[in-house]
Amino acid sequence: MIRVYTSSVIEASADTVWSRVRDFNGLPQWHPGIADSRIENSEPSDKIGCVRHFHTRDGGMIRERLLALSDYDYSCTYAILESPMGVDDYVATLKLTPITDGARTFAEWSAEFECAEGRERELTEHIGAGVFQGGFDALKRHFGRR
Amino acid sequence: MLQKVVRSTVIDAPIERVWAILRDFNSHDRWHDVVAESRIEGEEAPTQVGCIRSFTLKDGNRIREQLLTLSDSEHRSTYCIVEASVPLQRYVATVTLKTVTDGDRTFWHWESTFATPPGRERELREMVARDVYEAGFENLRRHLGGAADGRPRRDTVGTGAPIAARQIQLQRYGGPDQLEVGSGEALAPAAGEVRIRQRAIGVNYLDIYLRRGWIPPMLPVSAETPGVLGMEAAGSVIDAGTGAGALLPGDRVAYLGPRPGAYCSVRTVPAEWVVRLPAAIEDDTAAALLLKGITADYLLRDLGRVGPGTRLLVHAAAGGVGLLLCSWARRLGATVVGTVSSEAKARVAREHGCGQVIVTADYRFADAVQRLVGGADVIVDGLGDAARDENFAALARRGHWISLGQASGPLQPISPDWLVQKSATFSRPVVFDFVSTPALLAERAERVWSALAAGVIALPPIERYALDAAGQAHARLESRQSIGPLILVA
Numbered sequence: 001m002i003r004v005y006t007s008s009v010i011e012a013s014a015d016t017v018w019s020r021v022r023d024f025n026g027l028p029q030w031h032p033g034i035a036d037s038r039i040e041n042s043e044p045s046d047k048i049g050c051v052r053h054f055h056t057r058d059g060g061m062i063r064e065r066l067l068a069l070s071d072y073d074y075s076c077t078y079a080i081l082e083s084p085m086g087v088d089d090y091v092a093t094l095k096l097t098p099i100t101d102g103a104r105t106f107a108e109w110s111a112e113f114e115c116a117e118g119r120e121r122e123l124t125e126h127i128g129a130g131v132f133q134g135g136f137d138a139l140k141r142h143f144g145r146r
Numbered sequence: 147m148l149q150k151v152v153r154s155t156v157i158d159a160p161i162e163r164v165w166a167i168l169r170d171f172n173s174h175d176r177w178h179d180v181v182a183e184s185r186i187e188g189e190e191a192p193t194q195v196g197c198i199r200s201f202t203l204k205d206g207n208r209i210r211e212q213l214l215t216l217s218d219s220e221h222r223s224t225y226c227i228v229e230a231s232v233p234l235q236r237y238v239a240t241v242t243l244k245t246v247t248d249g250d251r252t253f254w255h256w257e258s259t260f261a262t263p264p265g266r267e268r269e270l271r272e273m274v275a276r277d278v279y280e281a282g283f284e285n286l287r288r289h290l291g292g293a294a295d296g297r298p299r300r301d302t303v304g305t306g307a308p309i310a311a312r313q314i315q316l317q318r319y320g321g322p323d324q325l326e327v328g329s330g331e332a333l334a335p336a337a338g339e340v341r342i343r344q345r346a347i348g349v350n351y352l353d354i355y356l357r358r359g360w361i362p363p364m365l366p367v368s369a370e371t372p373g374v375l376g377m378e379a380a381g382s383v384i385d386a387g388t389g390a391g392a393l394l395p396g397d398r399v400a401y402l403g404p405r406p407g408a409y410c411s412v413r414t415v416p417a418e419w420v421v422r423l424p425a426a427i428e429d430d431t432a433a434a435l436l437l438k439g440i441t442a443d444y445l446l447r448d449l450g451r452v453g454p455g456t457r458l459l460v461h462a463a464a465g466g467v468g469l470l471l472c473s474w475a476r477r478l479g480a481t482v483v484g485t486v487s488s489e490a491k492a493r494v495a496r497e498h499g500c501g502q503v504i505v506t507a508d509y510r511f512a513d514a515v516q517r518l519v520g521g522a523d524v525i526v527d528g529l530g531d532a533a534r535d536e537n538f539a540a541l542a543r544r545g546h547w548i549s550l551g552q553a554s555g556p557l558q559p560i561s562p563d564w565l566v567q568k569s570a571t572f573s574r575p576v577v578f579d580f581v582s583t584p585a586l587l588a589e590r591a592e593r594v595w596s597a598l599a600a601g602v603i604a605l606p607p608i609e610r611y612a613l614d615a616a617g618q619a620h621a622r623l624e625s626r627q628s629i630g631p632l633i634l635v636a
Binding site: 097101108128136 | 156244283
């Protein structure tokens with residue numbers, strides 16, 4: 001099992017950041033790597049079990065199922081059903097925690113998955129530094145000050 | 147109804163650094179302003195789950211708290227109040243650290259639940275949140291060496307550029323006169339490295355073997371690319387690469403590593419070689435004792451298993467390692483016999499716990515050892531080939547002959563058929579294999595500093611030479627006139 005962990009500090013309250021990232025169908029609105037997104041079968045995007053169907057900017061198609069969503073814990077867990085990355089049993093969690101010292105947010109994005117031998121480093125780098133940190137960088141730019 | 151308090155912050159230091167302080171259940175009197183005194187009851191270790199710490203606060207209140215869980219993998223500690231002169235009831239608190247990978251910082255979450263007497267909920271919630279948790283955040287930042295804005299000094303000195311360094315260089319193997327003053331540079335630390343401004347450098351017999359050209363693979367030299375000797379030094383961190391764990395600019399440190407190069411003023415080394423120094427340990431002491439003290443530690447604990455009644459023979463008993471072995475083994479209950487080359491050295495060895503001293507200038511000691519103690523259970527031998535037969539003759543049955551050095555020349559091969567005559571054990575250890583992980587290095591170094599602080603080992607006399615006079619230091623060590631460890635001062 002490969003584990004990727006990326007964390008950052010966003011200069012806005014957890015409520016504010018959560019309202020930007022909560023929508024399971026909202027990646028294109030805040031993540032620069034995502035081109036479009038829809039929820040399959042016209043289900044609500046906060047219904048556990050719904051599937052988002054989206055494309056990355058480089059054209060890759062990804063389907064992911066929402067496994068858990070908590071407005072109380074500011075956390076969202078999902079699994080990849082289909083993707084061009086070559087990962088199996090991929091489950092990821094995006095979680096926010098308020099930093100009481102200033103209106104800031106501690107943001108964590110982690111994933112566990114299996115992959116072909118020899119691709120661990122490349123995938124860890126792509127997911128951790130590319131997808132996750134790329135998303136955090138966009139949030140940091142959006143909420144400014146840092 | 148239970149009250150809940152949650153406070154969190156971000157500390158601009160790597161998680162290893164913050165955790166090193168917070169995992170110590172007995173550390174608060176060193177960094178938290180409200181705590182005047184802290185001690186662990188019953189002599190238990192502060193990492194012992196279930197241990198109880200007893201706080202005396204600056205305001206006179208007393209609190210006893212018990213450690214409920216401690217996790218080095220999750221960086222989490224949970225504890226509860228068992229008795230307090232403040233009215234916090236059923237108080238259970240958890241400290242959790244998480245890495246902020248974006249910037250190598252630390253997220254610190256501190257929360258608790260507790261009950262209070264009726265009507266005092268708000269007052270006590272604020273007291274815990276403000277006076278304990280928020281003040282603790284600020285106090286720890288300051289403890290880590292923070293500037294006025296509360297952020298520890300990071301990358302304020304490091305320029306990213308190479309720094310010029312004075313070096314003692316070796317272009318040709320040979321005598322002490324081959325050591326020449328030259329200049330080189332210390333590159334900016336890469337990931338996992340630190341750059342150190344060195345103030346004291348330890349001189350070891352290994353340096354002499356390398357200078358003589360006895361171990362060329364460890365130190366190739368040529369006129370184009372001179373070699374630099376030295377396995378250990380002490381000083382302070384100039385700058386640290388990413389992933390250099392708990393080390394920050396300004397930290398006082400010492401290191402010990404398997405690649406030579408310490409005879410210089412500034413050096414960049416892997417962070418895993420480095421230990422932070424307690425305030426009580428001076429640079430000179432660290433450079434004089436790190437390698438030698440850790441050598442004594444593994445010789446006595448791991449290889450020699452020295453305890454009450456062990457008959458230990460220490461050669462060069464007034465040397466850097468010898469004096470440490472004498473005083474430490476004596477405290478472990480061993481009978482210590484030493485050999486030295488002069489009366490002056492015999493006196494110093496005796497002062498350091500060597501019960502029986504044999505003065506010999508020609509490697510004759512076996513008869514005396516047999517007569518005095520009936521043979522040695524453990525021999526620490528730095529003499530080498532000239533004393534080969536004498537050492538075997540001095541060994542008791544089932545004895546352990548540990549060949550640490552070869553001052554008189556490399557040992558001729560030792561045959562198993564020879565060892566069987568006494569059911570003897572022969573070992574040829576190298577210190578670096580006994581500090582193969584940072585945790586092991588830190589543990590052994592800590593044991594040396596503790597032994598020194600407790601008076602279990604006495605600080606030997608240190609002979610100091612300027613870095614530029616490294617050749618003189620070598621000549622002195624080879625002359626067999628020196629007593630105690632030698633260091634170079636940069």
